[in-house]
Amino acid sequence: MSVTNNGTTLYLCVKGTGLNVLGQFFLNTDNNTGTGYNAAGWTNPSGGDYMLENANLYDHGGSGWSWTPLGAMTFVRNDTVIEAAVPLASVGLAPGAQFRLGYIKNNTTDRLPAATGTFPTVTLLN
Ligand SMILES: [Ca+2]
Secondary structure, eight states, rough: OOEOOSSSSSHHHHHHHSSSOOOOEEEESSSTTTSSBBOTTSOOOBBEEEEEEEEEEEOOOSSSOOOEEEEEEEEOOSEEEEEEEEEEETTTTTTOOOEEEEEEETTOEESSSOTTTTEEEEEOOO
């Protein structure tokens, strides 16, 4: 999984195998695991405030599986790579900000980070 950005857009990338299936990025944009959605299968709470499920972005709307759709993003996927472009403003981020990120492939244990891991912190470029 890799991330970059420019002044307006966040770019997400996952590389692997068998990736052309349902997938979900979870973005913990307030860096607080006490807010947002805690996806099943991670030992540590994920606190996902936004979810990109396939091309569609969602804002977490409360407790549990509750999401407000924010629309389709620029998104391409094949079996070995996934790339998405998300406007920073749509997830409440700005250049230089930090957030935490995870990815789940097809509702399985095949995920980043691994089930016992914690979401890595991303620091956006200025
Ligand atoms: Ca959160």
